[in-house]
Amino acid sequence: MKHTEEELIFIKEELSQMWRLVLSQVEKAKQSFLNNDIELAREVASREKRVDSFELKIDSDCENYIALYNPVAIDLRLVLSLIKISSTLERIADFAEGIARYVIEDACKALANDLKEELRVETMFDTVIEMLSDSYVALDSENTRLSGKILSKDETVDEIYHNAVKILANYLRNNPSEIECGLQTILVMRKIERIGDHCSNIVEEIVFYIDAKVLKHSNDHE
Amino acid sequence: MIEAKNVNFYYGNFQALKDISMVMDDHTVTAFIGPSGCGKSTFLRLFNRMNELIANTRLTGECLVNGENIYQKSIDVTELRKKIGMVFQKPNPFPQSIFENVAYGLRVDGVKDKHFIKQRVEESLVSAALWNEVKDKLKKSAFELSGGQQQRLCIARALAISPSIILMDEPASALDPISTSKIEDLIHVLKKDYTIVIVTHNMQQAARVSDKTGFFMLGTLIEYNDTRKMFLNPEKEETQNYITGRFG
Amino acid sequence: MNKKTSQQIAFIIFRILGIFVVGILFWILGFIIYNGIGVISWKFLTEPPSEGMTGGGIFPAIVGTLCLIAGSSIVAFPLGILSAIYTSEYAGNGYIIKFIRIMTNNLGGIPSIIFGLFGMSLFVNTLGFGDSILAGSLTLGLLCLPLVIRTTEEALKAIPDSFRTGSLALGASKLQTVNRIILPMAFPNIITGLILSIGRISGETAPILFTVAAYFLPKLPTSIFDQVMALPYHLYVIAVSGTDLEASRPIAYGTALVLIVIVLIMNLMASFLRRKLKKY
Numbered sequence A: 001m002k003h004t005e006e007e008l009i010f011i012k013e014e015l016s017q018m019w020r021l022v023l024s025q026v027e028k029a030k031q032s033f034l035n036n037d038i039e040l041a042r043e044v045a046s047r048e049k050r051v052d053s054f055e056l057k058i059d060s061d062c063e064n065y066i067a068l069y070n071p072v073a074i075d076l077r078l079v080l081s082l083i084k085i086s087s088t089l090e091r092i093a094d095f096a097e098g099i100a101r102y103v104i105e106d107a108c109k110a111l112a113n114d115l116k117e118e119l120r121v122e123t124m125f126d127t128v129i130e131m132l133s134d135s136y137v138a139l140d141s142e143n144t145r146l147s148g149k150i151l152s153k154d155e156t157v158d159e160i161y162h163n164a165v166k167i168l169a170n171y172l173r174n175n176p177s178e179i180e181c182g183l184q185t186i187l188v189m190r191k192i193e194r195i196g197d198h199c200s201n202i203v204e205e206i207v208f209y210i211d212a213k214v215l216k217h218s219n220d221h222e
Numbered sequence B: 001m002i003e004a005k006n007v008n009f010y011y012g013n014f015q016a017l018k019d020i021s022m023v024m025d026d027h028t029v030t031a032f033i034g035p036s037g038c039g040k041s042t043f044l045r046l047f048n049r050m051n052e053l054i055a056n057t058r059l060t061g062e063c064l065v066n067g068e069n070i071y072q073k074s075i076d077v078t079e080l081r082k083k084i085g086m087v088f089q090k091p092n093p094f095p096q097s098i099f100e101n102v103a104y105g106l107r108v109d110g111v112k113d114k115h116f117i118k119q120r121v122e123e124s125l126v127s128a129a130l131w132n133e134v135k136d137k138l139k140k141s142a143f144e145l146s147g148g149q150q151q152r153l154c155i156a157r158a159l160a161i162s163p164s165i166i167l168m169d170e171p172a173s174a175l176d177p178i179s180t181s182k183i184e185d186l187i188h189v190l191k192k193d194y195t196i197v198i199v200t201h202n203m204q205q206a207a208r209v210s211d212k213t214g215f216f217m218l219g220t221l222i223e224y225n226d227t228r229k230m231f232l233n234p235e236k237e238e239t240q241n242y243i244t245g246r247f248g
Numbered sequence C: 001m002n003k004k005t006s007q008q009i010a011f012i013i014f015r016i017l018g019i020f021v022v023g024i025l026f027w028i029l030g031f032i033i034y035n036g037i038g039v040i041s042w043k044f045l046t047e048p049p050s051e052g053m054t055g056g057g058i059f060p061a062i063v064g065t066l067c068l069i070a071g072s073s074i075v076a077f078p079l080g081i082l083s084a085i086y087t088s089e090y091a092g093n094g095y096i097i098k099f100i101r102i103m104t105n106n107l108g109g110i111p112s113i114i115f116g117l118f119g120m121s122l123f124v125n126t127l128g129f130g131d132s133i134l135a136g137s138l139t140l141g142l143l144c145l146p147l148v149i150r151t152t153e154e155a156l157k158a159i160p161d162s163f164r165t166g167s168l169a170l171g172a173s174k175l176q177t178v179n180r181i182i183l184p185m186a187f188p189n190i191i192t193g194l195i196l197s198i199g200r201i202s203g204e205t206a207p208i209l210f211t212v213a214a215y216f217l218p219k220l221p222t223s224i225f226d227q228v229m230a231l232p233y234h235l236y237v238i239a240v241s242g243t244d245l246e247a248s249r250p251i252a253y254g255t256a257l258v259l260i261v262i263v264l265i266m267n268l269m270a271s272f273l274r275r276k277l278k279k280y
Helices: A003-035 A038-069 A073-105 A113-119 A121-140 A147-174 A176-211 B040-046 B077-083 B098-108 B114-127 B147-160 B177-190 B203-209 B227-232 B237-243 C003-039 C042-046 C059-090 C095-109 C112-126 C133-157 C161-169 C174-202 C231-240 C245-277
Strands: B002-011 B014-024 B029-033 B057-065 B084-087 B165-169 B195-199 B212-217 B220-226
Touching: A003 A038, A003 A073, A003 A121, A003 B177, A038 A073, A038 B203, A038 B227, A073 A176, A113 A121, A113 A147, A121 A147, A121 A176, A147 A176, B002 B040, B014 B040, B014 B057, B014 B220, B029 B040, B029 B203, B040 B165, B040 B195, B040 B212, B077 B084, B084 B147, B098 B114, B098 B147, B098 C174, B114 B147, B147 B165, B147 B177, B177 B195, B177 B203, B195 B203, B203 B227, B212 B227, B212 B237, B220 B227, B220 B237, B227 B237, C003 C245, C042 C059, C042 C245, C059 C095, C059 C133, C059 C174, C059 C231, C059 C245, C095 C133, C112 C133, C133 C174, C161 C174, C174 C245, C231 C245
Parallel strands: B029 B195, B029 B212, B084 B165, B165 B195
Antiparallel strands: B002 B014, B002 B057, B212 B220
16 A cells, blocks of 8 residues: 555544544533533533544644645545544534533523423434434445435434424423523524534535535535 | 764865755655755765765765764775665666676675575565566566666665665656656655665655655755655745745 | 758758769679689688699688787787776776877877888887787787777777666675676677777788788798788789789689678678677
């Protein structure tokens, strides 16, 4: 194997480590949110730094790769995608941390678990986690067949979010004392929804890398 | 370790190198880049004393290899050249068989042991990533090989006498892109066992293969730095202008 | 006149001149073959002259010429090749070596009769060799020395420097480089040069005139201090100073033919060897 190729594989490996880390961050954010587990939430918050340092490392490795090896064609697309994916992953981890901070601040334990269920927070979490892990599989196997499926999941997420707004609005009308908690909750759900959007961006980057197609800002993806 | 201390070099009255000091570490690849006539090849050739073949040249300063001044009187230049191999710009195999080309350095060194020679030839060809292509035609003339194969043969020939340092003077500039990338991969592998110094016209090549890069201009060493640093954020403006193509 | 017609005219002129030169050559050859072929026979090649040079053969002259070729080769080849190796591989490019090179070229331009006179005064008289194969070979050897040096030098210079630096960079000494790389590579061209210089000496008359050649000597030489007959001189003798010029005319043409054939064989051998030995 060419040594330039080895270098790329090395960066890809770094990215997949980062990916696993971010995935576990989101997973733990979910657990901590659903179970009000402050310990777990602290762990998520403290591991945020590691995600940041991964991003910096991948950025500088990609810069070096471009400066030293002048990649072209599929190699160039891969490096560009790696940069964007790593910064997107970092954003996703930021959201996970935000959710964890909310749990730590411990503002509204009161929010009943059945309400969480009605809002379908867990489904929403699971969907974005699936999106995140499926898109990792897509990059790792260099296969874009999954991309349509992943992108359509984002619509599920959006739908849950919009329904949740209505449900919460109704709920809060009856329980005005919990308005603050309600707002906090909708902010958390907003973060989950954003994670879904970012996963879509990642899928678009993967499609750009593998098929050289630009899906961004075109409305025709199912 | 290779070291130059305040080296000045003259062709007649023309000063080709101006007060150059640098250190090259073991098991690294150091690349010299710079415009034509900047002195990078001259500097390279100081270290196996090839410049001595040119009449009317003069050197001041010290060239040290592993702490020893290679220009002091007690140094036997043929012994020195056995320790410091060289690969040239154009592949220059001898008009002999592939086997004899690789065995040449051993034979002039007085090695008679046929078994040993055979073994060294094979090892060298393997290290030069050429063995699989030539193992069935060792008796054939070296001129039957392609340009890229000839250059790898010349590398094998240099490896056969077990040098610790290999100097390469634009080793891929006469080759096509595929052969070039084979040579570059080879350099990457060889650096585990050898200290390699390479002169190249091709900045990208320096970027691809080297750990450290020296930029020469008009006989002066403008900047000597980690290759990554050099190509991402060089310290000197001249370097930046040169590697971005804004030079001259 | 446009480019095309001017080119055509130039082409025609060159072609005519070329044909003219080759024509002259073939005319001479044809003339000699036509006049000389009649006397060529086994007897002509193996018997000494008889009947006051109007009969018999030219055997002693053939043997004499071969002796002189061998003798002068022994003198000129080692000396010439070694000095060429010195001047082109070792001496560098200083003033002295430039001077030597110019003098070598001048030596090649000296008329051969002067070599004859020099050989007579030095070898025949001063050193006391007398008229002998030794004196003749030394003289002819000196005569072809510049040619041997020049052709050997050219052959060595034709080897690209990259082979020298390549060998030196592997820790070979200069002598090893010359012996193992340069000489084997230059060998075909050196051989060619040597054979051409043999062709040259086999045809020389003037240098042997005063140093070795016998007017008439039917017996073969037994030592290097003997005189011999030689083809070119024999040709001269029977062409201008025989007892009966008219009667010996066919023999003169026959002798000329033999001499030309010897030179021709040498040249063919040279080009054959050059092609055969060129391995790379």
